[in-house]
Amino acid sequence: MSLLRSIASEFQKVFTTRMWWLLALLLVGYVLVLAGGFGAFLGWAVRNPDAAAATGGNTGVPPGTELAPLIYTFASSIGYVFPVLLGALAVTGEFRHRTLTPTFLAEPHRSIVLGGKFVTQLVVGAGLGVAAFATSVGSGAAALAAFDFDTGLDQGDTWALIGRGVLAMALWGGIGVGLGALVPNQVAAIVIVIAFTQFVEPILRLAASFSDVTASIGRFLPGAASDALVGASFYSIMSTGSSSSLDWWQGGLVLLGIAVVATVIGGATTWRRDVT
Amino acid sequence: MAGGIPIMIEGLTKQFGPVTAVDDLSFTVEPGRVTGFLGPNGAGKTTTLRVLLGLVRATAGTATFGGTPYHDLPRPLETVGTALEATFHPGRTARHHLKVYATAAGLPAARVQQVLEMVGIAEFADRRVGGYSLGMRQRLSLAYTLIGDPGVFVLDEPINGLDPEGIKWIRGFLQALAREGRTVLVSSHLLSEVQQSVDDVVIISKGRLIKSGTLSSLELEAAPRTIVDSPDREKLSEALDEAGLAYTEGRGGFIVDEHDPGVVGRAAFLGGVELSALHRLKSGLEESFLTLVGGGEE
Numbered sequence: 223m224s225l226l227r228s229i230a231s232e233f234q235k236v237f238t239t240r241m242w243w244l245l246a247l248l249l250v251g252y253v254l255v256l257a258g259g260f261g262a263f264l265g266w267a268v269r270n271p272d273a274a275a276a277t278g279g280n281t282g283v284p285p286g287t288e289l290a291p292l293i294y295t296f297a298s299s300i301g302y303v304f305p306v307l308l309g310a311l312a313v314t315g316e317f318r319h320r321t322l323t324p325t326f327l328a329e330p331h332r333s334i335v336l337g338g339k340f341v342t343q344l345v346v347g348a349g350l351g352v353a354a355f356a357t358s359v360g361s362g363a364a365a366l367a368a369f370d371f372d373t374g375l376d377q378g379d380t381w382a383l384i385g386r387g388v389l390a391m392a393l394w395g396g397i398g399v400g401l402g403a404l405v406p407n408q409v410a411a412i413v414i415v416i417a418f419t420q421f422v423e424p425i426l427r428l429a430a431s432f433s434d435v436t437a438s439i440g441r442f443l444p445g446a447a448s449d450a451l452v453g454a455s456f457y458s459i460m461s462t463g464s465s466s467s468l469d470w471w472q473g474g475l476v477l478l479g480i481a482v483v484a485t486v487i488g489g490a491t492t493w494r495r496d497v498t
Numbered sequence: 499m500a501g502g503i504p505i506m507i508e509g510l511t512k513q514f515g516p517v518t519a520v521d522d523l524s525f526t527v528e529p530g531r532v533t534g535f536l537g538p539n540g541a542g543k544t545t546t547l548r549v550l551l552g553l554v555r556a557t558a559g560t561a562t563f564g565g566t567p568y569h570d571l572p573r574p575l576e577t578v579g580t581a582l583e584a585t586f587h588p589g590r591t592a593r594h595h596l597k598v599y600a601t602a603a604g605l606p607a608a609r610v611q612q613v614l615e616m617v618g619i620a621e622f623a624d625r626r627v628g629g630y631s632l633g634m635r636q637r638l639s640l641a642y643t644l645i646g647d648p649g650v651f652v653l654d655e656p657i658n659g660l661d662p663e664g665i666k667w668i669r670g671f672l673q674a675l676a677r678e679g680r681t682v683l684v685s686s687h688l689l690s691e692v693q694q695s696v697d698d699v700v701i702i703s704k705g706r707l708i709k710s711g712t713l714s715s716l717e718l719e720a721a722p723r724t725i726v727d728s729p730d731r732e733k734l735s736e737a738l739d740e741a742g743l744a745y746t747e748g749r750g751g752f753i754v755d756e757h758d759p760g761v762v763g764r765a766a767f768l769g770g771v772e773l774s775a776l777h778r779l780k781s782g783l784e785e786s787f788l789t790l791v792g793g794g795e796e
Contacts, residue, residue: 224604231602238594239587320585323553324595324642327580328602330552330569335602497553498545 228329228338232312236346241311249304249350250357257296257358261365264289269369290374291383291453293362297354298387298452302394302445303419304354305347309398310415312339313488314408322497336489340399340481347395351388359384386470387452393474396481397444403488419445441467447476502529502649502681503577505550509559512545512705519545521705522559527683527698529649532676534696534713535685538791542705543685544582547654551580563650575603578650579643584635588628592619592638595627600645613641618667632659640668650681657691669695689787703791719786722758726766727751727775737769738762751775 236242268289313336316322329335363373374380398415405411423445430440440446450473468476505527512520520542527533537543548554550561552568563571563578571577586595596610614620617637622630627638636659643651651672657665672695676682686692689699699716701708709716727750728734738745738752743765745752751774754762759776766773 227602227604231598234594234598234601235587235590238591238598239589241589315587319587320583321587323582323585324599325602326553327551328575328599330571330574496548496555498548 224334228334229341232338232342245304245308249301249354253297253301253354253357254361257293258361258365261293261362265369294358295452297358298390301354305350305391305395306398306415309343309395310402310411313402314406314411317406318408340396340485343395343399344392348388348392351391355384355387383453390448390451393477400481400484403493404484406492447473502679503564504528507561510561511558513557519705523707525700525710529681530679531697532672532682533698534692535683535700537702539687541702575646577648579648581639581643581653584639586627591624591626593623609645613644617641633664653684690784708790723779724754724759724762725751725779726762728771728773734771737765737771741765
């Protein structure tokens with residue numbers, strides 16, 4: 223009962239400040255530019271290989287690659303940073319604005335509060351996922367159709383991929399809550415999110431792909447697991463090709479595991495501290 | 499309204515690393531009375547209150563509401579109303595701030611509007627709290643204490659930052675709560691700030707209990723000081739010299755230390771001096787408070 227109340231309260235917290243729609247707007251804009259832009263560029267480059275080569279542009283797309291899944295999954299392969307941020311802010315904001323005091327006065331059982339945040343951010347992450355995929359599919363399909371490519375929207379596989387992408391975005395929301403509970407300093411948490419997702423992990427994934435041993439470890443990196451769950455991505459084409467990624471359900475379990483373990487450890491440490 | 503239940507602090511100790519913030523503190527706060535929780539800054543008042551409310555873990559001892567720790571209260575906001583240092587998300591409106599916690603505690607949303615009106619900020623309720631003045635934030639803190647209509651109130655420095663009108667309002671407010679049989683604990687670092695509204699006092703210094711009792715028992719301990727004046731000050735000073743009373747000259751007349759108005763009046767009567775003023779100095783209470791608190795430093 224109190225968990226349901228806590229979830230309802232956490233939803234109100236998310237939607238009574240401006241952060242959620244600012245991040246949603248940025249996410250949609252980012253995905254719109256990349257999915258629409260790459261859709262148009264790749265469509266043009268594949269249709270005009272000579273012109274593309276003349277401009278020095280190398281599409282990097284192996285022949286026979288289906289463009290549609292690649293472009294649609296921009297929603298999660300670049301957008302996953304947004305649910306992580308929102309999830310982390312839901313926790314670190316309570317420390318930063320010192321609202322843990324009224325929060326714990328209304329619900330003194332701290333694990334219920336954290337559980338409420340976790341569930342809430344899974345749902346909010348899924349919501350961001352729906353917005354991101356609506357954007358990537360909308361703009362990507364328009365661009366592909368303009369160059370007479372198959373949009374794949376009549377295939378069940380495409381919709382299954384979109385569904386797994388929304389699930390991945392939800393799980394990233396949970397990972398954000400775990401990160402916030404582990405690193406309650408808001409600035410530090412944001413720096414970690416940006417640095418890890420934009421620099422550290424892409425480099426690690428590229429480096430890991432050079433040998434079979436490291437590749438088998440690298441596929442457990444959260445971004446790699448996320449791509450495995452969704453099923454296709456820009457990164458998996460960029461990496462040197464050894465197709466050693468996890469099965470989609472394994473990728474999902476890795477993400478869920480990271481989210482749960484981080485939240486439980488954070489809940490047993492920083493979340494239990496004195497609120498002064 | 500839930501009935502008032504006593505606040506019981508028993509052998510409470512809290513250490514932050516090497517610092518002992520609260521040291522074997524015991525006292526009880528009774529329902530139906532306003533109790534002032536007094537001590538200088540850093541005496542351990544806020545730490546004691548945060549332990550009582552389950553926000554800080556005690557090193558030893560207990561702090562309960564009639565034997566039940568805050569954490570185990572089945573409906574905490576309907577049992578205890580708390581205003582600690584005002585903390586809000588600056589981007590959220592007052593109405594949403596209250597709604598978020600009413601939801602968490604399972605209280606009806608209609609209660610939000612009621613308490614906003616009770617503390618007089620209903621017309622600003624849809625503005626973001628970031629733009630609020632200190633006084634408005636204090637009122638919003640009080641609205642949060644009222645939302646569950648509890649029987650116990652724990653207020654940390656609620657008078658800080660209020661304008662004179664607000665101070666008058668909160669004094670009446672506290673007295674009204676106590677008259678309804680509720681338990682009211684109000685902390686302050688200034689006795690003068692709360693002496694017009696409290697019935698009992700608990701005084702601590704350096705984390706230790708200095709005194710706990712009624713306000714009038716503290717008054718009795720205060721060394722008397724009397725102010726006396728006459729149209730003929732020269733004659734008055736002769737009469738005081740005659741009676742062997744030490745005095746200093748102040749703006750409103752002579753200040754006689756260590757003696758109450760009876761002794762001074764008798765000296766004037768014997769000297770045949772007409773008096774224009776003769777009363778006990780109010781500041782005696784504050785001084786006895788400072789003496790008590792200062793004694794704790796040794």
